[in-house]
Amino acid sequence: MLAGRAARAEVDLDNFHTTVLQYVIQAIEEVIMTAVRLPVDLEQKLDSLSNLQHKSKTEIIKEALEYFFYQEESEKDSYELGIKYFGIYGSGKGDLSTTYKSKLKDKINAKYNTH
Numbered sequence: 001m002l003a004g005r006a007a008r009a010e011v012d013l014d015n016f017h018t019t020v021l022q023y024v025i026q027a028i029e030e031v032i033m034t035a036v037r038l039p040v041d042l043e044q045k046l047d048s049l050s051n052l053q054h055k056s057k058t059e060i061i062k063e064a065l066e067y068f069f070y071q072e073e074s075e076k077d078s079y080e081l082g083i084k085y086f087g088i089y090g091s092g093k094g095d096l097s098t099t100y101k102s103k104l105k106d107k108i109n110a111k112y113n114t115h
Helices: 002-029 040-053 057-076 078-085 097-111
Strands: none
Touching: 040 057
16 A cells, blocks of 8 residues: 555656646746846836845836736727717717708807897
8 A cells, every 4th residue: 555655656746847847948938038228216216126025126027017018908998988978968969970060150150140
């Protein structure tokens, strides 16, 4: 019985090592190094934040970029922002989009021709 457990433990350990090795190889293959030039004030802020949070500058920059990209991807255009308001406050006149010029002209003429 002990021999069976030891064999299973050895197999599990081999699987674990294989999985970890595959993960490390994948992580190494997917990393690209990029250099960034920062103004002195940003470098000082980054350094302070790195010390305060006990994180590397790389980790902080990665988190900032991930947040930035998330915000950019989730940013809505003007149509998406206003869609819940379209048609709520209607005038009941369905032809305003096609007759607005003549209606505006009539209002301007009425204003200046009353004297």
